[in-house]
Amino acid sequence: MEKKEFNYIHLIAMGGSIMHNLALALHDKGLQVTGSDDEIYEPAKSRLAAAGILPEKEGWFPEKLDAKPDAVILGMHARPDNPELKRAQELNIPIYSFPEFIYEQSKDKQRIVIGGSHGKTSITSIIMHVLQHLGRKFDYAVGAQLEGFDRMVKLTDDAPIIIIEGDEYLSDPIKRVPKFHLYHHHIAVISGISWDHINVFPEPDIYREQFRMFAEMTPKAGSLIYNQDDEQVQLVAVPRNPADIAYIGYGVHDHSIRNGKTILHTKKEGDVEIQLFGEHNLRNISAAKEVCKKVGVKAHDFYEALKSFKGAAKRLEKTGESDSTAMFRDFAHAPSKVKATTEAVKNQYPQRELVAVVELHTFSSLNKKFLPQYAGALDKADEAIVYFSPKTIEHKRMEMLTEEELKQAFKNPNIKVFTDSDALQQHLTSRNWKNANLLLMSSGTYNNIDLEALKKAVL
Structure with missing residues (x-):
């Protein structure tokens, strides 16, 4: 071709x-x-x-x-x-969608596509960091601005491989096909499946079906690297023709936490201290390691590069810290991400109080049918706060939510609900932050809350 x-x-x-x-x-x-x-x-x-x-x-x-x-x-x-x-x-x-064009430009390359409801940006960015650290030539298309890369897309004539973050959302307004079906991968990752994008995939089964199709696109002599602990993934990553395709399951990397630091335990490299934390990130590391192995990266080189990896922006990003307090921002808004991120911060700093704030502003997160997916998502927080803007609901022409409905959906009678960002800011700045961490989760801006002023007050 x-x-x-x-x-x-x-x-x-x-x-x-x-x-x-x-x-x-x-x-x-x-x-x-x-x-x-x-x-x-x-x-x-x-x-x-x-x-x-x-x-x-x-x-x-x-x-x-x-x-x-x-x-x-x-x-x-x-x-x-x-x-x-x-x-x-x-x-x-000739008219191309973004994924069709990326495929067109990478027909002569080995295509590695990272799919999953959560973790795909982090896995992609770990792989890119490792390859860059080792001076390897590669092209890429990733959905976030990463430290050390001035673009989210790179297309050259001479790179032998391309690393693609494979989004399951639709490719374009005409064909309406999931993006990750159009890259025609050689190596695929499925990091986890939890129902999202209710406006496009109205039922969990329809959503999961997109991943089954993605898995079945793995070609002869290709590889499917999958999260073996995720029940939904197990349903789609069933080995069809194990003789032709390498099926590689992965789990949480062996580790321990000491004084708020995560230490990886490895067979040959001994203990490796890293800057990432959280069980979901320890899975992401395992996935990235399997991909790197497939493209010829030795374990020693992988861990050496990983030590300097700080994480993708807004993915459990530490925005500031003092002796007894740390402040984190995370892009999390889908239920599985909110749960994983909240648990990660609490488990990393068990002796500190955790104030977790999530903003609901996507179509799925504000949909009454979808809301029950958030059950238990904020349970690990000592103070759980949900914020949404009534203007956003009006703008999306959706049904208004009540405090009672949110408490029921989250299955948590103690959550505090805010609909005014000034009131939320006032609440957060006026509390005592000694031995407490703040976690802000949103793909939005909390109606343009002043994050710098909040950081000063908290730290």
Whole structure:
């Protein structure tokens, strides 16, 4: 399969986090890049401007397509009736979704795709950190900005492998296929399955089915690396043709915790102190190690590189600490992530009180049918707080939630519910933080709460 050569590419909905990174990666590669979007926020705006490819005006301009680019890449938040998309179709310009284009550009590479409801960014970033530490050539596409990498996407002609964070969400507004079905992996990881994206996969079985299809796409002589402790994963990672495919199960890496530090126990390297913590991260390390082994990384080199890995941004990220208090931020908002992250911080600092705050702001997390999935998720916290903005619910045209419904859903009568970010900030700044940790979990901003002021008050 020959990969196609492109000189000029136009991106529809180029302002998204992964799309603007793809635009920058293609520009880095020397291609002519144009694009459009109806809204472009920071940091995308400044980064596109610095590269000289920021659209002059926000909005859709079908006449841009009259210059006949070699291909159009369609971002997920464009609508199916987008005027630029329509014009591209009229002109018979090849149209790719993000994953289709990444596949097109990596046909001659070994493709490693990390899938799962949780942990995929962390596993991908550990692998990338190790390979970079060892000076290995590799391309990548990852869903977060990682320390040590100035882009979320890298495409070159000479790297023999590409590491891809394989999202199960839909690829684009036309085909509506999960992204990770379109990369055609050689090596796949399934880190865990817990129902998410209720707006697209209305039942848990439909959601799990996407992972079964992903697992079955593993080719002859390929590898499927899977979390052997996850019941849902076990249902989809059943060896079909074990003679042709390597099925590799992994679990929590052998370890102990001493004075708030995590120590890995290894056969040949002895004890290795690392900066990550939490049972979920110890699974992520095991998954990353199996992938690295497949691409020829020796155990000694893996552990050596891991020592300097601080974690992905907003993935159990320590934003500050004093003698008796630490403050953490985490992207967690899905139930399994909230539970794993809360337990991780409590288990790491058992002698300190834990104040855990989760913001509900995604379609799934604010949906009354989905809410019971949060049962027990905050049980390990000494003070459990749930925040949501009534404006977000109105904006999404959903049914308003009550405090009582949230207490029932979380199966926790002691949770405190806040709907005003000023009141939440006041509550957090006024409490005593001696021997207490603060964990903030959200993929949002708590309606633009002042995190710096909060950090000062807490620490």
